[in-house]
Structure formats: structure tokens, C-alpha cells
Amino acid sequence: MAQAMERPAPVVIKEDDVIVGDWSSKDESIEWPIKRAHLPKIEEIKFIYSNGTSQVSIKDVMLIADGKSITKSSEVKFIDSQNAAVSFPIKLPNGVRANNGASLKVTIDGDESDRKAKGRVVLILKD
Numbered sequence: 390m391a392q393a394m395e396r397p398a399p400v401v402i403k404e405d406d407v408i409v410g411d412w413s414s415k416d417e418s419i420e421w422p423i424k425r426a427h428l429p430k431i432e433e434i435k436f437i438y439s440n441g442t443s444q445v446s447i448k449d450v451m452l453i454a455d456g457k458s459i460t461k462s463s464e465v466k467f468i469d470s471q472n473a474a475v476s477f478p479i480k481l482p483n484g485v486r487a488n489n490g491a492s493l494k495v496t497i498d499g500d501e502s503d504r505k506a507k508g509r510v511v512l513i514l515k516d
Contacts, residue, residue: 406435406511406512406513406514407424407427407511407512407514408509408510408511409421409423409434409493409509409510409511409512410509410510411507411508411509411510412436412445412495412497412507412508412509412510413499413505413506413507414441414443414445414497414499414504414505414506414507415499415505416497416499417496417497417498418494418495418496418497419494419495419497420453420492420493420494420495421492421493421494421510422490422491422492423452423487423491423492423493423512424491425486425487425488425490425491427491427512427514428452428454428481428485428486428487428491429481429485430514430515431452431479431481431512431513431514431515432478432479432513432514432515433476433477433478433479433512433513434450434476434477434479434493434510434511434512434513435474435475435476435477435510435511435512435513436466436468436474436475436476436477436508436509436510436511437473437474437508437509437510437511438468438469438470438472438473438474438506438507438508439507439508439509440506440507440508441470441504441505441506441507442470442504442505442506443469443499443504443505443506444467444468444469444499444506445467445468445469445497445498445499445506445508446465446466446467446468446497446498446499447465447466447467447468447475447477447495447496447497448463448464448465448466448495448496448497448498449461449462449463449494449495449496450462450477450493450494450495451493451494451495452479452481452491452492452493453491453492453493453494454485454486454487454490454491455486455487455488455489455490455491456489456490459481459482459485460479460480460481460482462477464477468506468508469506476513493510493512495510
């Protein structure tokens, strides 16, 4: 019962949302590839806390296309077992393309002790 109480409430993702990858509180900077077709449809980027006991700050969320930053949020948001999901709304410039690839890069500050935290990154796409 105590272990169940420590786990965050599950965050539901829609069937058409895209799971980008996993993160850990031990990560500092992570970059995941994104499919070119998904890039112009991204409405927001959601970080979901799946387990752990430490708080994590997520900052410098950046979308990269063709090796250049096309949008960046420097807002710092905190995620933990009580606040199990945070979102970063995305505004892309018109006509954005990624002929040579696209990626999502973020900076994470977490507790480096044994109180690890883990989660997922999901792209919320426009219908």
C-alpha cells in the first residue's frame, strides 16, 4: 500500500500522441530524433513522471531542424510524483521543414542521489 501511494497517478496519452523517448533524473542534456513528418504537427511537448521520489526541473526545451534551433523554451518547469506531467506549448515558424533531420533537445536537473526519477517525453500532435 505504501509503495502504491508513492507512485504518481497515471497520465493518459491519446492513441495518436507520439512517444519520443525516456528520461532519467541522472540525465543532464538529452537529444532525441523526431520524424520529419511529425515536426509541423507538434502542438506541445509533454513530460510525464512515471516513477521515483525526487523532483526534476525541465528547461531549455528546443526543437532542432536541419541542425538549427527553430523554437526554444527557457521556462523552467518542475515535475515530481505530485505534479506528474508538464507541457511546453510549441509555436513553430511557418513553412518549417527538416530536410536533413529533426530532433528534440532538453536540459534536465535532477537529484543525483539514489532517489532516481524516470519518465517519458510525448509529442502532442495537432489533429
